[in-house]
Amino acid sequence: MLKKSPVTLIFLLAFSFPLFAQLILDEQDSKPLPEGVNLSSPYHTTLSFFIHLDPDNFNPSRAARTLDRRGVEGDPETLAIKLQQIFEGKGIIIRTSTIPNEPNYQDSTSNSEHKYYFDKNRIPGIYLEKRGSQWRFSAFSVSQIDQLHAETYPFGTDQLLNLLPKMGTENYFGLQVWQIFGMLILILLTFLSHLVFTFLVDKVLLYLMNRMGYGYIGENYLLPIAKVTSFYLIVVLLSLLLRVLQLPAEIWAWIVLVFNTLKPFLITVIFYKIVDVIAAYFASLAAKTASTLDDQLVPLLRKTLKALVILIGTLFILRDGLDLDIIPFLTGLSIGGVAIALAAQDTIKNFFGSIMIFIDKPFQVGDWVTSGEIDGTVEEVGFRSTRIRTFRNSLMYVPNGKIADAVVDNHGLRQYRRFSTTLTITYDTPPALIEQFVLGLREIIASHPNTRKDLYHVYFNNLSSYSQDVMFYLFFEVPTIKEELQARHEILIQVVKLAQTLGVRFAFPTQTLHMETFPEKKGLVPEPMDGPGYENLLKEFFRKELGKKLD
Incomplete structure (x- = not known):
C-alpha cells in the first residue's frame, strides 16, 4: 500500500466532507x-x-x-x-x-x-x-x-412572533388572545404615531419655515406633502406590525391587498404634490426673466409631470396592489403606441412644433405677430396650438406645427417702431413758412422722450397734384403697441398745434374756384411775412408747447 502523509489525509478529508454530508442527506x-x-x-x-x-x-x-x-x-x-x-x-x-x-x-x-x-x-x-x-x-x-x-419581518419584528403568543392562545371570536392584544397595541401605536406626526408637521415644520422666512411655501406646498407622507409612514408601520399577528389567511390577504394598494397610491400623491413645488420654483425663476414665453412653459411642465406621475403611479398600483403583470401591458402599449403615432401624425407634429417654439422662442406672450392670415397678439402657447387675439378681438387657434413651418413676422421684438407719414400742406404756403414748419417738426421729434434721436427724416420732398408734401419719418423706442400708439398721439398733437401756431393749412383733394376779390372781403391766403416774422412765431410755439427757447 502507498503511504500518505498527514497533510494529504487532511486535504482528502476536507474535500470529501461535503460529499459525505450529501450522502447523509440523501440517506435521510x-x-x-x-x-x-x-x-x-x-x-x-x-x-x-x-x-x-x-x-x-x-x-x-x-x-x-x-x-x-x-x-x-x-x-x-x-x-x-x-x-x-x-x-x-x-x-x-x-x-x-x-x-x-x-x-x-x-x-x-x-x-x-x-x-x-x-x-x-x-x-x-x-x-x-x-x-x-x-x-x-x-x-x-x-x-x-x-x-x-x-x-x-424586518427591523426585528420576527422576534415578536415568539414573544406575542406567550400572552395566551385561547380562541375568542376566531382569534387567539395574543392576536387580540396585539391588535389593541397596534391601534394605540397608530393613534400615538398620528399625534407625533401631526405635531412634527403642523407645529415643528411650520415653525421652522416661518423662522426661515418661507412661511407661505411651508403652508401651501410643504405642509400638504408632509401630511401625506405621515399617512404613508403610518401605513408602512401597520403593514410591518400587522403581519406579526398571523391573522387568518383570508382576512390577511385582503389586508395585504389594501396595504399594497395604499403604498403606491400615497407615493403617487406625494410626487403629485412635489410637482407643485417644482413648478412653483421654476415659476419664481421665470418671473425674474424678461421673457414671457417661459411663464407659459411652467404650466405646461406642471401638467406634463403630473400626467407622468399619474401614469407611473397607476402602473405601480396595478403591479403591487392588484398583483397584475404589467409587462404585457407595456408591450401592448408600445405596439399600440406605434399605431397611434401613425394615426396621429398631425398631433405629434404640433407637439414637436410646440417644443421648437419653446426652444427657439420666435415670439413671447404679448407679442404682435403676423404670418399670412395670422395677425394679432399672442395670448397663450400650448402643446398643440397657440392662441392669438386678433385686432377684431376674436381668438385664433393656430396649430404649432403650422407656426413652426411658417415665416413669422414678430413686431413685438422690434427695438424701434417705425412711423412714416406725409404731411400735405396747401400750395399757397410760402417757402419761408415751409422752412420754419420743417424746423419745428424736427424739434418736436428731438424733444420727445420716446423717439430715436439719431435717425429721423423730415423734408419737403414732393409736389403732388393738390399739395406740397413734407415727409415725416421717425422711429419710436417703446416696447409695446400701446406705448407706440400713445407716442404717436403725442407727436401728432404737437404737429397740429405747430401748424395752427404758424398758420400752416393741411391740404386735401379740392377744387378751387377763383373769383374776383372784393375790397371788403379778405382772402383765405395768409398775408406773407418776412423771415423774422415766421421765426418769431416758431419761437413762441417752442416756448409755449415745448418749454424751451430756440436760439
Whole structure:
C-alpha cells in the first residue's frame, strides 16, 4: 500500500466532507416517509406541508420532510416554520384545488421543467421541484428561507412572533388572545404615531419655515406633502406590525391587498404634490426673466409631470396592489403606441412644433405677430396650438406645427417702431413758412422722450397734384403697441398745434374756384411775412408747447 502523509489525509478529508454530508442527506431522504407525508405530486406535498403546521395537527418534523435540504444548514423544523410564516406574512392564500395533482407535472413557463411555482410575483424563489419520484420545496427555495423571512419581518419584528403568543392562545371570536392584544397595541401605536406626526408637521415644520422666512411655501406646498407622507409612514408601520399577528389567511390577504394598494397610491400623491413645488420654483425663476414665453412653459411642465406621475403611479398600483403583470401591458402599449403615432401624425407634429417654439422662442406672450392670415397678439402657447387675439378681438387657434413651418413676422421684438407719414400742406404756403414748419417738426421729434434721436427724416420732398408734401419719418423706442400708439398721439398733437401756431393749412383733394376779390372781403391766403416774422412765431410755439427757447 502507498503511504500518505498527514497533510494529504487532511486535504482528502476536507474535500470529501461535503460529499459525505450529501450522502447523509440523501440517506435521510431515502428513509421511508412517516405517516401523513405524501410527496408524490405538488398537491400532496403542499397538503403535507401545511397540514402538519396547522395548530390542531402541529408536527414540524413531518412538515420538514417536504424540504430539499441539500447543501442547506440549519434546523429543518425551524426552516419549515419560517417558510410557513413567509406565506402568511405575504398574504398568499394556498388553494389546494388549484394545485396540480399530477406526478409528472411540468411548468410550461419555465422550459417545461418539473417545477410548480406558488406565486411568481411575490415569492418567485419559492417553488416545488421533482427529484426522483418525490416533489419537495427545492434546495434553492430552502436556501432562500432565512433571507425571505428577514425581508418579510424586518427591523426585528420576527422576534415578536415568539414573544406575542406567550400572552395566551385561547380562541375568542376566531382569534387567539395574543392576536387580540396585539391588535389593541397596534391601534394605540397608530393613534400615538398620528399625534407625533401631526405635531412634527403642523407645529415643528411650520415653525421652522416661518423662522426661515418661507412661511407661505411651508403652508401651501410643504405642509400638504408632509401630511401625506405621515399617512404613508403610518401605513408602512401597520403593514410591518400587522403581519406579526398571523391573522387568518383570508382576512390577511385582503389586508395585504389594501396595504399594497395604499403604498403606491400615497407615493403617487406625494410626487403629485412635489410637482407643485417644482413648478412653483421654476415659476419664481421665470418671473425674474424678461421673457414671457417661459411663464407659459411652467404650466405646461406642471401638467406634463403630473400626467407622468399619474401614469407611473397607476402602473405601480396595478403591479403591487392588484398583483397584475404589467409587462404585457407595456408591450401592448408600445405596439399600440406605434399605431397611434401613425394615426396621429398631425398631433405629434404640433407637439414637436410646440417644443421648437419653446426652444427657439420666435415670439413671447404679448407679442404682435403676423404670418399670412395670422395677425394679432399672442395670448397663450400650448402643446398643440397657440392662441392669438386678433385686432377684431376674436381668438385664433393656430396649430404649432403650422407656426413652426411658417415665416413669422414678430413686431413685438422690434427695438424701434417705425412711423412714416406725409404731411400735405396747401400750395399757397410760402417757402419761408415751409422752412420754419420743417424746423419745428424736427424739434418736436428731438424733444420727445420716446423717439430715436439719431435717425429721423423730415423734408419737403414732393409736389403732388393738390399739395406740397413734407415727409415725416421717425422711429419710436417703446416696447409695446400701446406705448407706440400713445407716442404717436403725442407727436401728432404737437404737429397740429405747430401748424395752427404758424398758420400752416393741411391740404386735401379740392377744387378751387377763383373769383374776383372784393375790397371788403379778405382772402383765405395768409398775408406773407418776412423771415423774422415766421421765426418769431416758431419761437413762441417752442416756448409755449415745448418749454424751451430756440436760439
